[in-house]
Amino acid sequence: MFNANEGNRVKIIKDGLEYRGIVMPSPKSKDTLVLKLASGYNIGIKIDEKTKIEIMGDEKFSISKPKRSLGERESEKTKRDLVKKSLPKVSIISTGGTIASRVDYRTGAVTSQFKAEDIMRAIPELSDIATYDSEIPFNILSENMSPKHWIKLARLTYDKIKKGSYGVIITHGTDTMGFTSSSLSFMLRTPVPVVLVGSQRSSDRPSSDSYVNAICAARVATSDISEVSVVMHGSTSDDFCLIHGGTKVRKMHTSRRDAFHSVNSSPLGRVIYPGLEIEEFQPHKRRGEEELRLYDKLEERCALIKFYPGADPNIIDFYVDDGYKGLVIEGTGLGHVSSEWIPQLKADIPIVITSQCIYGRVCDRVYGTGREMLKAGVIEGEDMLPETALTKLMWVLGQTDDLEEVRSLMQKNIVGEITRSSITS
């Protein structure tokens, strides 16, 4: 309907009023044009037959690197920092979560930065902690992750450590970070820290938690805590980050900075900001204590089912008939489903029961239904998070298909996913 394109500098005359500005990416409906005025404001103009559009020129939209206000010296300093010999070498693996990004104020476009040098420029404090190399295996939102991505990440992390990384940081979207951290925990035995980090407020805003999270993650990656962990804000303030064990962590809030909690276990420790001191809450694996190993087989055909009052037990038949090799059920309370489900629980595949209470340990020996479930063959998931029980089941089935061995492995602590006793926190 109109001839102006994105990036055109235009003059629009409508109802006797003249608007000047740059044409912005506009909505799909053909009759509206989004204009960025000289003041920086965007407005939407409905274009009708009487509207006149005059193209005045073009504005280049490619996002160029901004000139440094402090001159060339600074970028030389950045380069120098990158090769600072005395600092340990840390690998950053970016999966699409934005650890650092830049806004183009003309277009409003937010670009994520993954190259080590770009990240360093956005968060200069990182260069006091380590030197970095970076890699981008894929660039996706965390809800689009799948076991295939977890395997790819495990292999890449393994390679980085093998090549001498002193620690690995994985930037990750927060939605499914707990799944990735627990699956990596099972697939990798690591002699160095492997830290997952993300942010709840996008890093294009000055208030983003990504800066503090990234700095604290770098601190943990160069520490002695040689486990797969998640490092995220521990409170709504910028005062410390918690270090969560990779199998015990869950996103417990949709939007707050301190959404990540350690469940049925205390966090491994915390990093105080801005001093970056580490306080340890729990014993952890020391640097070099574990030998580097990779168990990168996962049985992907496993499912997590949530039970609710009135839920139809045929859902189990559906999965079994479809060739699934294992199921995790998120039951009620101590780990229950309705007695109507008992016949289906007798299926030939392992069925692990966990609780939708999230907090606490399952126990199917207290009530009649539970005892019948046990008789039908379900495996109690102890105090594992339902998500962790799922990734563990995938991993266990990747290692063995012996049902008794599966049962025994599922109930045995391997990497901190099951605690011996339920602590009071």
Add this chain to the structure above:
Amino acid sequence: MLNYEELGFKAGLEVHQQLNTGGKLFCRCPTILRDEKEVRYTLRRYLRASESELGEIDRAAREEEKIDRKITYIGYDTTCLVENDEEPPRPLNEEALEISLVVASLLRMKVVDWVYVMRKTVIDGSNTAGFQRTAFVASDGVIESNMGDVGIDTLCLEEDAAQKLREDKGEVTYSLDRLGIPLIEMGTAAEIRSPMHGREIAEKLGMVLRSTGRVKRGIGTIRQDVNVSIRGGARVEIKGVQNLRSIEEVMEKEVLRQIELLKVRDELKNRGATAEREIFDLSDLLKSNSFAINLKGFNGFERLEKEFSDRVKKFGLEIYDLDKSDLARLKERMNIKEEDLVFLIEGEKKKVLNALNSVLDRAEAALKGIPEETRRALPDGTTEYLRPLPGSARMYPETDIEPVFIDPDRLKRILNNLPELIDERKKRYMEGYSLNEDLAGLIAKSEKFKLFEEIMEIYDLPATLVVRTLETTVQDLRRDRVKVDNLSKDHFISIFKNLAEGKIAKEGIPEILRFFAEDPDRYIDEVIERSGKMDLSGAEEIIEEIVQEKLDFIKERGKGSFSPLMGLVMRKLRGKVDGKVVGEILEKKISESVSQTDR
């Protein structure tokens, strides 16, 4: 008086008005202010300018970022995760949008088809997110005034910032209650012709805003920024002008400042002054971490020295007072001449160097003329340096909020139902009710104007009495700390009903209002009872008593004793009986006494 036209005076106003909506612009929290003592939680945060702001684009953000600050926020049970920057914003508040469309229509502005919410980068901490959300709603309007119409260039709907409570040692504390209250921001064209004109325009804009009946009132609910320049000078933005009278004063004083600074520039040129970027480290001669600059040819300009010291103050530093012996020691090292101005600062090295560089920037600008900058209005009408003018490119789209389509039918409906302007209402009251200008103005701008009209419709009472009761009397009572906020429409109507029926006297109104304020649930009959309504015989007794007491006085003054005695009687009766009736009784009694003594 200055000839502003000759000076090439140009000025514009920016008005920020809080809206009296049920919820905030991007969440459902109430738009009320709280006492700091009611604190429920605190947050401590840091803000960081993202990369591109540190490029050439924005000098204001860059300068703010140089000052490393820890920010504390105070929250209440009336602030939520949106204010805390812990939850995405809710959709744009429809009520606020509606009010902004009404104001735009009153100013004959053109409304955009789609309203887009933007993020305007502000990293001083006043917004938890590091940006203020703002949306362009309308442009191209006009405000009429006696001294000349002025264009209204823009009307934006934005969220108010958090209120700064205190700042010390690089730590700043903000209160979250104000953050997110909807604001209308209006900018006039630079068509204001004189400071007096500026004041008139500000008054008119305030009147238009209040005419909607949906804006907040009271201290701090409307804030004005002033833009001033003269020929050869520079555009200077002055923030936070507190009231209308100050607008005039601030504009006048800014013109004087610019005139003087232009003179200073000419004199500096004559002297061949230079601002050499050499910073002397004097740690060996004086205290450690002492640094100085020598501004050659800059000595003797008081006005300019204040500008320099404002810059230093911004870094929380003080200029070291040089005595003669110090000067003698430095003279050779720094090559100081009679006409030179020396600045010596001592403190944390990074801060001192930043401050001295800022002074050098200002000195360089002084050689060219006047720098464009943002200044802060002070209570005495003068201003101090705040920061450079912000660049225009600090905005990017707020992707969490969908653009809003403004349906032309909605605009038509608003246009057909525009509220009456307070000025028009005042005129109508002067003509229709024969009120004088003051009283007509008082009730026209009052929230009780509808109640006034209703009362005038039902009861046959003098308009003056009704206005005085609704406005002056209530104000007097408020000053007496009576809880007048408890007074409702029904209270007033019941009073006027009884007044019209002659059941109470107008002198008794304050007393009845006082009772209602204390005990709002009472019926008027009880209140009249309790406030001790007196029958005429009781009144006659009291009058008789006073007349007997003052018999000598009456004999002496005859009928001239009426006025002093009337005052005495009314005080004693405390308005429980109509003054007119009391007057008649008293007059009768006086003439009786006079005639008795005559006999």
